[in-house]
Amino acid sequence: MINTVDNELVRHWLHSLDTCPSTNSWAIARADQLHHGDVVFTKQQTNGRGQQGRTWHSPTGVLTASFVLDNLNPNLLPGLSLAVGLAVIFAIEDLVPECRDMLRLKWPNDVWIDRQKLAGILCEATSGNTFGTRVVVGIGLNRCVDFAAAGLDARAIGNAVSLHSIAGNVPDELCLLARLRHYLLELADMFSTTDRAPEKSGLARLLPELRRRDGLIGCNVAIELASETICGEAAGIDGCGRLLVCLAGDRIQAFTSGRIRLS
Numbered sequence: 001m002i003n004t005v006d007n008e009l010v011r012h013w014l015h016s017l018d019t020c021p022s023t024n025s026w027a028i029a030r031a032d033q034l035h036h037g038d039v040v041f042t043k044q045q046t047n048g049r050g051q052q053g054r055t056w057h058s059p060t061g062v063l064t065a066s067f068v069l070d071n072l073n074p075n076l077l078p079g080l081s082l083a084v085g086l087a088v089i090f091a092i093e094d095l096v097p098e099c100r101d102m103l104r105l106k107w108p109n110d111v112w113i114d115r116q117k118l119a120g121i122l123c124e125a126t127s128g129n130t131f132g133t134r135v136v137v138g139i140g141l142n143r144c145v146d147f148a149a150a151g152l153d154a155r156a157i158g159n160a161v162s163l164h165s166i167a168g169n170v171p172d173e174l175c176l177l178a179r180l181r182h183y184l185l186e187l188a189d190m191f192s193t194t195d196r197a198p199e200k201s202g203l204a205r206l207l208p209e210l211r212r213r214d215g216l217i218g219c220n221v222a223i224e225l226a227s228e229t230i231c232g233e234a235a236g237i238d239g240c241g242r243l244l245v246c247l248a249g250d251r252i253q254a255f256t257s258g259r260i261r262l263s
Helices: 023-029 074-095 173-190 204-212
Strands: 014-017 039-042 062-069 103-106 110-113 116-128 132-142 220-224 229-237 243-246 252-255 259-262
Touching: 023 039, 023 062, 023 116, 023 132, 039 173, 062 173, 074 103, 074 110, 074 116, 074 132, 074 173, 074 204, 132 173, 204 229, 220 243, 229 252
Parallel strands: 014 039
Antiparallel strands: 039 062, 062 132, 103 110, 110 116, 116 132, 220 229, 220 259, 229 243, 243 252
16 A cells, blocks of 8 residues: 655656646646646645536645546547546545445546545546647545535535545545556556557456446436436446436436436
């Protein structure tokens, strides 16, 4: 288990900001200055963004960072946020052993513990001449957050939970950043443009673990789309990272996007 990180070794990849509206926006705006594996971190994010334009609240104690991954295969990107969710789970479990086998994925981009949100993910793709298809992976992890002191009610925080309320010993920010980066670089290789057999690229190698960690399977869910809400029973994740839902008449429908709530 990794408990310490040599500060000298991270200076080449860590961009630490005192405050920042959005680490993802900061990274995208400075594309030419950043490289594969770089991490943008701030202790105070003032205008965080979540999925589908929603606000990501970042009170004191949220680990907020964006990770730069280059030369990814654009055809594999639909499943990336789920893979990132696994990376978050693996990083936490490495550093907080008491969390092992407690963490789950809420499709498509949240990490749960006891059906409470521990972390959220926002992946944004760009392209350039020098770095091919780049994805900036934003992660907000509730590390040591007092939600009541921050003035956020249950509706604002989406039934969130903080790691410090679960773990007796919370890793420091640098250890978490280094471990997250380790697993995200492994993912970048799986999702890269390198030619390899389909069963060894993208989500394929991760499907068994994704399905084991699926926090929605068997739950009654409502999928909120732009023009309608569809209800059914979550029936797993397919090879493309789509959510499978069993509808009336045992019909299975696959969803590529949508806001999910338990019904």
